Amino acid sequence: MIALKLAYKNLVGAGLRTLLIVFVLSLAYVLIIYMNGLYQGWDRQARIETIAWEVAEGQYWQTEYDPYDAMTLTDAHAPVPAELEASVSEGKAVPILITQATIYPEGRMMGALLKGIDTRQKLLSIPTDLLDPDSDEITAIVGTRLAKAAGLEIGDKLLIRWRDVNGTFDATDLKIAEIFKTAVPAVDQGQVWIPLSTLQEITGMSGEASLVVVDKSPGEGTSISGWEFKGHDFLFKALEEMIKSKTVGGSVFYLIILALALLAIFDTQVLSIFRRQREIGTYIAMGMTRKQVVGIFTVEGGMHAILAVVLGALYGFPLLLWTTKTGIKMPEGTDDFGMAAAEHMYPYYSLALIIGTIILVMIATTIVSYMPSRKISKMNPNDAIRGKII
Template structure:
């Protein structure tokens, strides 16, 4: 029972850790980096050049807002640029956004650690990541010089005032993304203020991603077929992240199988030892007339009772631990630098699917039945006369 309890706790907690870690990464990517769904001009995805605009982006955004389960929509004007200060320079992706729309689509405003988020009352504002701020050695109220190509292909420069510094769990994102207002960026590079080369869509739940993506493909089917528009969900934008989620799910069940396989040998060993210690008792029962069917039933029920009680105790403790860690989290701040470098938070909030609990109980019961077979076979082979003379 103790072995089962400890094994199940280990398997469930490991699943909770891996599921929580991957789900947090997906949620963070959707909330801060890619959103649930994005629309682009195919040329933009190939070249990352601002000139590949989405035709009538504002009108499309209004149509998308009418679709069920769409929570918010943001039209962005993006491009590659060089950011510099008096001390250093760095390549960046500059994001021109409408502050109110971006506030609803992205959680970036929740990650501001200095200054404020963008708003339309500020003059040429910019919000930058903490990593980039340290690299350029600038802070709030300092100027950020941006160099990029304008609509005519000419190199142009512009100065933005840093009004806020953000910090997410992804250091690569922080050091390469600058957010400004779409109006200011459009004026700098000579595009209409309502132009956009990316439409970001946030849904009420990412479980609706496939359904909404299908509706969008139907709504803009003509442009999709003529290769003027491409619609991608978060897992298509970041396939590596999707693969990691699938891999973590696979390893959760693999770890459970390994733990339960080890427990199976423990059950077999325990039941065989039990039969050896009770040889005279079983021999006496057979001599008194107990048939083989009842011997089998006795061994199987004993194994099942021990296994079910051990499994239930293990699950009860596991559920309590998962509930606690889902609220308070597991603090891995000592590994924060390494985790943040690959986009993971240093505090992991555990999550376990109900299916995993159910699967664990079923597998434990089945393994207990299988594990009782060797003990049953030994009991059935006993000869009453020999068994009764067996020394303790």
């Protein structure tokens, strides 16, 4: 208690110097929380969007299916397993058939994935109800990214060529029924969605699918003969790794701010110990042990971190709260990198992030305060009392 009381009084007595250090340290708090909150918000938002648009609660993959190897698509199809048929008919599972295709927008040639999906499905946010399986022409929906890349508009005809189950090429015109906007590039870039029954018919893969999206996870690694379940842990691995690498990059920025604040504290502590030799000697003369005096100076340095929490909360709380309401506008083209990213990023500041940051800064500050304070334990109190230590 004495150490806290003395430390508080000494900091208040130091006036502007304390205020400056505390301000820089509070900046470190706010920036660390803001940057990490942004990444956490991005992660959270990307998960929510990806679940809504692409993966739901998981996917059964036909064992040959590998989204990163287009060559596997030729063989990555099989009849929807009997175990999932009931779920499919109840709308709790959505089979998707995928095949390679080539589209010819405005006379150009582009590779694409032709995806067949049940038009009645409600599990994913893809507006499949705009597809008409009974129409004379094949209706298709595409995302804004593909529409932009291929110069497509609603009502346009798009020539598409594909190979059927026997490897025979066929081609026809699709009618673009809708262009949908999504934050998930994986259901947009280079993807053309048509009714499942139509794709099964034109490829000769009747009743087959490449993957089945489900509304309930049976548990990671569960398999049905010829199909393997992929849960969130697996499906979000790439996303998490990308966010982790972004977080590490962002850390450099706030570590610089933190280092500046810690350097200021270290400098102040060194200066204090030289400037306050008489005070140190007097503490010892009045019956404090050197360890206790080291404790006072360490607490004093560490208390910068406590005051910085208070100051940081004063301006940081409303600022961070504002960012969660208004979001941060993402630069044009951010989502073209292949990560789910909405136009606005809404930071998410978890309690663990806030408490973790406070603990991290406090520990760092206390260590930095302790290091120069150790010098006190080697001081000769007689010289200190007279201010004779150089």
